[in-house]
Amino acid sequence: xxxxxxxxxxxxxxxxxxxxxxxxxxxxxxxxxxxxxxxxxxxxxxxxxxxxxxxxxxxxxxxxxxxxxxxxxxxxxxxxxxxxxxxxxxxxxxxxxxxxxxxxxxxxxxxxxxxxxxxxxxxxx
Amino acid sequence: xxxxxxxxxxxxxxxxxxxxxxxxxxxxxxxxxxxxxxxxxxxxxxxxxxxxxxxxxxxxxxxxxxxxxxxxxxxxxxxxxxxxxxxxxxxxxxxxxxxxxxxxxxxxxxxxxxxxxxxxxxxxxxxxxxxxxxxxxxxxxxxxxxxxxxxxxxxxxxxxxxxxxxxxxxxxxxxxxxxxxxxxxxxxxxxxxxxxxxxxxxxxxxxxxxxxxxxxxxxxxxxxxxxxxxxxxxxxxxxxxxxxxxxxxxxxxxxxxxxxxxxxxxxxxxxxxxxxxxxxxxxxxxxxxxxxxxxxxxxxxxxxxxxxxxxxxxxxxxxxxxxxxx
Numbered sequence: 001x002x003x004x005x006x007x008x009x010x011x012x013x014x015x016x017x018x019x020x021x022x023x024x025x026x027x028x029x030x031x032x033x034x035x036x037x038x039x040x041x042x043x044x045x046x047x048x049x050x051x052x053x054x055x056x057x058x059x060x061x062x063x064x065x066x067x068x069x070x071x072x073x074x075x076x077x078x079x080x081x082x083x084x085x086x087x088x089x090x091x092x093x094x095x096x097x098x099x100x101x102x103x104x105x106x107x108x109x110x111x112x113x114x115x116x117x118x119x120x121x122x123x124x125x
Numbered sequence: 126x127x128x129x130x131x132x133x134x135x136x137x138x139x140x141x142x143x144x145x146x147x148x149x150x151x152x153x154x155x156x157x158x159x160x161x162x163x164x165x166x167x168x169x170x171x172x173x174x175x176x177x178x179x180x181x182x183x184x185x186x187x188x189x190x191x192x193x194x195x196x197x198x199x200x201x202x203x204x205x206x207x208x209x210x211x212x213x214x215x216x217x218x219x220x221x222x223x224x225x226x227x228x229x230x231x232x233x234x235x236x237x238x239x240x241x242x243x244x245x246x247x248x249x250x251x252x253x254x255x256x257x258x259x260x261x262x263x264x265x266x267x268x269x270x271x272x273x274x275x276x277x278x279x280x281x282x283x284x285x286x287x288x289x290x291x292x293x294x295x296x297x298x299x300x301x302x303x304x305x306x307x308x309x310x311x312x313x314x315x316x317x318x319x320x321x322x323x324x325x326x327x328x329x330x331x332x333x334x335x336x337x338x339x340x341x342x343x344x345x346x347x348x349x350x351x352x353x354x355x356x357x358x359x360x361x362x363x364x365x366x367x368x369x370x371x372x373x374x375x376x377x378x379x380x381x382x383x384x385x386x387x388x389x390x391x392x393x394x395x396x397x398x399x400x401x402x403x404x405x406x407x408x409x410x411x412x413x414x415x416x417x418x419x420x421x422x423x424x425x426x427x428x429x430x431x432x433x434x435x436x437x438x439x440x441x442x443x444x445x446x447x448x449x450x451x
Contacts, residue, residue, distance in 0.1 A: 040410030041399060093421030094409050100419060102412030 023071035024078055028087045030068065034059040040094040047108050055112045056119070076117050081110050146235060150228050157224055161217050168210040175206045236278075243274040254306055264303065272296075392429045403427060 001009075035043070050058065056065060081099070089096045099105050250267045275292075288296075388403040397413045404425025409418055411429065418427045 039408070044397075044410060044412060089421050094407065096421040097418055098410045098412060098415075100421075101415040101417060104414050105412060 023068070023076065024083070024087075026071055027068060027079065030060045030064050031084070031087055032091060035088060035092050035095060038092070038095070040092075040098040043092075043095045044098060044102075044105065047105050051108060054115060054119075056116050079113050079117055081106060081113065084109060084113065146231060150231070153224055153228075157217075157221060161221075164213045164217055168206075168213060171206045171209065175202050178202065239274060239277055243271065243278065246271050246274060254303070264307070268300070268303070387426045387428050390427050390429050391432055393434050394431045395434070396431075400427070 038046075046058075056068075060068065085096050085099060099109055246267060250264070250271065253264055253267065386404060390400075390403070392411060395413045397411055399408050399410050401407070402409050402420040402423060402425055404420055405423035407420060407422050409420060409427070411418060416429055416431065418429065419425070420427070
């Protein structure tokens, strides 16, 4: 392997490692902004009203979505319900309690996160 | 330059009988002298014969014997003999000159060799002094060689007249300079060795310090990365797990650090709405399908018992209204 190739490989690895650390923080910021001022009741209503729809369009501005897509190219396996709860538990404990207590809301959230991941996977390909 | 002049020029070195070149020259000279003597003898003999012939020509010849008269030109024989003698002398002189020339050439070459050898040795000595890496022994050997060469050239103590005082002073000065130089070299070497040892020690210390610092930085980086990578995510996982399945909350997590009390509560089936956490008073939301709600702030568990919706009791008036009158 030539030196430029080695450098590229190394740089790619380092870059991906950095992105894998940055992407969750970015996504957490997006969620935090989206849930700002929302109560658990609002969240429940949103879930009921947007069942089967794509939340990401509601959650983030097109610009933020573009960023998430760009960063998510290194993989978003970390985007799970557990991670989501961990991300909101400090600022929105009531919503976290709601998600944890309601199987319906939890299932919907799981579906949404899977959709987001699937969409990003499609973008990646 | 004649032999005598040459001998004066090089300091009358004829006395050294052990020199093979001088021996060869002497032998050649003896041989040439021998040859010259022989030729002189031959010339004398020839002259004698010529004289005898001349005399016989004037004397009485025996009458009994009759020979055919032969005319002998005595003068011609004399001339021939003289010419031959002159030719022989010339040849001898030429040979002598040639020999002397060869001898001179040999001496010159020998002197040139000695001079070049002396110059080379001087250069070597200078080089050694300049480099400063020569050992004491090698320099003294060089000096001894230079001395012997100087003697060969006629400047040595073996000379009959003794070493000139200027040369003695120069030699003495050279020796003193050399000793001084050697002492300085020794001092320099010691100083350099000490400096080198100090440098090595310093380098070792620096390297050790650097390694320690690098190790500390590496451990700090690793710790920071670990914190960044897994800090909040781990917390979220713990909390999420605890909320989804309170029984499986790992020990040491937030839920277990607080005393998670169970609060039995009642709600109708499908009932939804906000309620206050019995533990901390935070507003929580009860989903219609939720049975157990754990407060994410204090960890208190609200166990809702779902009561079937009670049928609305029919009032007596309505009852009486729809009751057919009998």
